[in-house]
Amino acid sequence: MVRFQHRFHGIQLYLDQYNAEDETALDIKQGVHDDGETIAVKMLHHMPGLDDQQFEKEYLNLASLQHHNIVKLVGYCHETQREYVPYNGKMVLCDKTNRALCFEYMQNGSLDNFLQDEFSGHNWDTRYAVIKGICDGLKYLHEELQPPIYHLDLKPANILLDENMTAKIADFGLSKLYGDGLTQITTSSVGTFGYLPPEYIDRQLVSNKLDIFSLGVIIIKIMTGHKGYSQIADMSAREFIDHVHANWRNRLQETSSDALESYAEQVKTCIQIALSCVESDRHNRPSIGDIISKLNETETLTQLSRALVINPGGSTSGGKLTKLRTPTKVGSWGGLNIGTMHDIDDIPQRLRSMTIRSGDCIDTLSFSYINQAGKIITAGPWGGGRGRGHPTIVLGPSEILKEVSGTVYQNEEVCSLKFVTNVRTYGPYGGRTRVPGYPFSAEVPEGNSIVGFFVRSSHVINSIGIYMM
Structure with missing residues (x-):
């Protein structure tokens, strides 16, 4: 069992199942704050070249992020020990520092655990709330921070869900601060295969449109599951939109309310947005501000539909709508x-x-x-x-x-x-x-x-x- 003494906020952690011999591992474990609050602890081991000053700078960058769709960083812990290690055929005594970042605890784990097709798993309301939450978090990073932050590794495993299924963006290990609208060529490795756009794969170009491409992949998987996403290659964009729309419309009809038409239209808008995000030409992808505006428009229509009721004997096509x-x-x-x-x-x-x-x-x-x-x-x-x-x-x-x-x-x-x-x-x-x-x-x-x-x-x-x- 290893004890870490927190440097800033008096956090003390007692973690078991920690393998001190695994120097290259990155583990996320459950810990306890001094005030009794459960927190998530991300262990960072064997980080050569990262001194305390660099680490604190990175910590302060993360701690400055304050948004309800960004996982909150509550502190960090570190411990330095002197131990013998092999070096040039000899055993030498050196300082070894273990570090950990402490985050708010997300009871439902990662989005990766909840990706299913249109006919099973969570209903449309829950999936839409997750989509909107991710978009709100990304808008904060791209358009509300100065300078903006590009996440560079958006994927379901880095979207965490709290007890109410609120989506929060996590894991900023590859994130970069960039000037407005800046596109750069990088020699560093970023992202995860399957969520990276063509301009990065071919030319190592990094811009805010890299995150937009990743977002599009995530939205498609939220709506259709892993297998549904693979169907894109077998259909035209129009065929894929119609296919996903029809599947969700069938499910919505089974549990539908008077707002069926507005929900079905919201589904269609979301899949259209997702496909525009994965355009091969980054200039054709929307900004996160554009995406939020379109989502807000669908919410207005849906909320209006729910605020109206159908007269007895009426129908959605011919019934008279009456105010509540x-x-x-x-x-x-x-x-x-x-x-x-x-x-x-x-x-x-x-x-x-x-x-x-x-x-x-x-x-x-x-x-x-x-x-x-x-x-x-x-x-x-x-x-x-x-x-x-x-x-x-x-x-x-x-x-x-x-x-x-x-x-x-x-x-x-x-x-x-x-x-x-x-x-x-x-x-x-x-x-x-x-x-x-x-x-x-x-x-x-x-x-x-x-x-x-x-x-x-x-x-x-x-x-x-x-x-x-």
């Missing part, structure tokens, strides 16, 4: 006579996203929803605009908000919030140092969901209420 009932206001909780009242002007049909800024309390809230006309409406930001920003919560196509809970401090301000959907829990946000306030909880009945909010705010959110339908 008017939502009900419930609450509010907090300082009822403090701050300025903020409410929405349109009648919400479906909640789409939420954005929070928080510190000791909830500083700012904004959200978007779909109104009765099918338009996306943004409300806020309401509040003071201070505090730490959190990644926007974007609800999946079949994800609905079921519960909002939190605490209120001295009946004057909302000091923490937590959101619970039918898929996962977000938060809690806020309440970092302040003494906990009075708890509140708003959980809607079965068959209902939370579709919007109204608040009172000053420099913080003083009170919050919900729209339920």
